Amino acid sequence: MFCPVCKTAMIDVEYEQIELDYCVKCRGVWFDSNELELMFEKINLQSSNLSITELINKIDQNIPENRYRCPLCKQKMGKVKIGDASQTVIDVCVRGDGLWFDGGEVGQLIKHASSNARQAGAEQQVINFLGDVFRI
């Protein structure tokens, strides 16, 4: 699979049995929707709290950032703000194939994860999890 931003072939990264595709060049990360479900199980989150469908419903057309194409279906992805502070913008496949975090977003995830408390909202727990993944 190729990076939606720089088109480099991505590598598989595994963390706690969850496989992600990572671009070594621009440091973005792709999560396919199955892996997202697995991650919710890992962090004991009811996936109904935050499903890919729900993220698709939250797509914000007014975010003025480049829209990348989904590495699976090649359709343009939508932008969604996630997290308690809504400062992280991710890309979501409109057909539900998965999520893309670009390199800068991963950096933000790490920052937010380290500064947030345990009793966070569902989205924040996802951010915390990803913060752990990318700290290694």
Ligand SMILES: [Zn+2]
């Ligand atoms: Zn897609």
